[in-house]
Amino acid sequence: MNRLIFLGTGDAMGVPRVYCDCLVCTEARTTGTNVRLRSSVLIKSETEDFMIDCGPDWRRQLELRSLRFIPTILVTHAHFDHIGGLPEWADACRWTGNRGRLYAPQEVIDTILRQFSWLPGNLDLIPVDQGVQLGGWNIRGWRVNHGKNGYAYAYRLEKDGFSWAYCSDSIGLNEAEILPLHNLNLLVLGTSFYHEEAEYATRSVYDMLEAQELVGRLKPGSTVFTHMSHDVDITYNYGLLEGISLAHTGMSLPLE
Numbered sequence: 001m002n003r004l005i006f007l008g009t010g011d012a013m014g015v016p017r018v019y020c021d022c023l024v025c026t027e028a029r030t031t032g033t034n035v036r037l038r039s040s041v042l043i044k045s046e047t048e049d050f051m052i053d054c055g056p057d058w059r060r061q062l063e064l065r066s067l068r069f070i071p072t073i074l075v076t077h078a079h080f081d082h083i084g085g086l087p088e089w090a091d092a093c094r095w096t097g098n099r100g101r102l103y104a105p106q107e108v109i110d111t112i113l114r115q116f117s118w119l120p121g122n123l124d125l126i127p128v129d130q131g132v133q134l135g136g137w138n139i140r141g142w143r144v145n146h147g148k149n150g151y152a153y154a155y156r157l158e159k160d161g162f163s164w165a166y167c168s169d170s171i172g173l174n175e176a177e178i179l180p181l182h183n184l185n186l187l188v189l190g191t192s193f194y195h196e197e198a199e200y201a202t203r204s205v206y207d208m209l210e211a212q213e214l215v216g217r218l219k220p221g222s223t224v225f226t227h228m229s230h231d232v233d234i235t236y237n238y239g240l241l242e243g244i245s246l247a248h249t250g251m252s253l254p255l256e
């Protein structure tokens with residue numbers, strides 16, 4: 001019953017990128033294997049289902065799974081591709097007469113409120129700086145380096161001896177930031193490119209080669225890469241370390 005479902009596996013622009021005619025974007029527009037909505041996941045449990053992040057594709061993501069409502073969303077950081085759907089979620093709360101529960105670190109809530117000041121009309125915004133329990137999961141978040149884009153949060157979730165982490169937006173983590181990623185059954189890690197050529201100072205997310213080094217050190221039970229840009233063709237065999245796979249929309253994994 002405890003399952004992780006990938007609702008979106010794309011980077012900030014999703015795939016296809018609106019301006020782009022590369023092979024991956026063209027494939028996404030035709031056969032569609034590489035179509036990627038903005039990154040978010042659904043966690044299903046016996047007691048309560050919840051999402052992590054609420055990007056601009058939130059509505060489409062619910063429609064694709066025939067979901068009519070989601071009461072609880074945990075947010076990693078206040079960037080557009082992770083919070084762009086919040087006003088629409090709040091409107092859905094309004095029209096269904098439900099109050100949504102948005103969980104995030106206080107500094108993330110503060111940034112969200114600067115952008116969408118009307119959300120408290122329909123959502124409770126609840127700080128998670130001291131940890132939180134959702135769906136029976138003990139959840140702890142911590143700040144991670146997001147390169148040129150500042151900081152995001154990663155979350156470690158533990159229940160009944162199973163530990164996993166969701167770290168969609170990070171790069172060049174220092175030792176303190178890596179510490180909570182040890183001893184995981186599953187690591188979900190964001191990797192925008194296979195090998196990103198851009199100058200390091202301009203980057204914000206691990207590429208697969210860097211991420212693979214980290215995974216080689218941490219040795220989680222298994223690893224799934226998400227937050228992938230149009231640089232990545234998920235039909236291609238990148239020869240990644242055993243235990244690493246690439247996420248796709250609707251991918252469903254047991255969390256036990």
Ligand SMILES: O=c1ccn([C@@H]2O[C@H](COP(=O)(O)O)[C@@H](O)[C@H]2O)c(=O)[nH]1
Pocket residue numbers: 011012013078079080081149169192204205
């Ligand atoms: O202060 C900011 C900075 C950036 N954004 C948006 O976030 C993403 C960043 O892309 P990554 O690939 O995750 O680095 C992009 O959509 C920017 O427009 C923001 O919302 N706020």
